[in-house]
Amino acid sequence: MDRLIYTAATGARHLLEQQATTSNNLANATTTGFRAQLDSFRAVPVVADGLPTRTFVVDNTVGSDFRQGAMQTTGRPLDVALRGDGFIAVQSADGSEAYTRNGSLKVSENGLLQTAAGLTLVGENGPIAIPPDAQVAIGSDGTVSAIDTTQTQPGPSNVLGRIKLVNPETRGLVRGDDGLFRQQSGLPADVDQGVRLVDGTLEGSNVNAIDAMVNMISLARSFETQMSLLKNAENNAAKATQILALN
Known part of the structure; x- marks a missing residue:
């Protein structure tokens, strides 16, 4: 449960940040000489006392696409x-x-x-x-x-x-x-x-507008998935509380 909450919450946050990067690339699809920015996700464990059960998701800027434009x-x-x-x-x-x-x-x-x-x-x-x-x-x-x-x-x-x-x-x-x-x-x-x-x-810019649009849709659906996971974690916690109350 703990791992699910941390992973889903940080994943949703950094999905929004990657959405901003994709939006910036799409906005510069017609900018002369523009180079698309590249992002990727990586998992980072939380260093703390106790068992390492919590993990953050981080959006990492890996660089730029230096392929030549048209x-x-x-x-x-x-x-x-x-x-x-x-x-x-x-x-x-x-x-x-x-x-x-x-x-x-x-x-x-x-x-x-x-x-x-x-x-x-x-x-x-x-x-x-x-x-x-x-x-x-x-x-x-x-x-x-x-x-x-x-x-x-x-x-x-x-x-x-x-x-x-x-x-x-x-x-x-x-x-x-x-x-x-x-x-x-x-x-x-x-x-x-x-x-x-x-x-x-x-x-011209080396941004592919179609790929950028598809990526934006994919990120939006991934964000909805993270929100669903958080909702499931909340429901599971509520059910667990009910069971403990019966005991």
């Missing part, structure tokens, strides 16, 4: 997608270096190359400044060049910098509350010359 051609010069593994380095809101696969870029009011969310891209030699009235092109190796469009005849392209592209071990990455990835060590990742970009293309 490529979507946009034709926009400031849209880039990573071909294969790798990440784009950006400066997060707290000033630290973080990593994303969202390649929807823009030029800020101050002329800095940023993501669509307003995060400044990290260049190999610092932030990349874009001059006004310039046509920007991004090479497969992350090199950013611009051509002055104010002249009658287009001049030569000028290299403005190179986007920092990295490919750290995914096992050593953690996802922050802002959706960006960072190394567990807190140190910036090294530049990887093998990472390549595709211009005029965006990578």
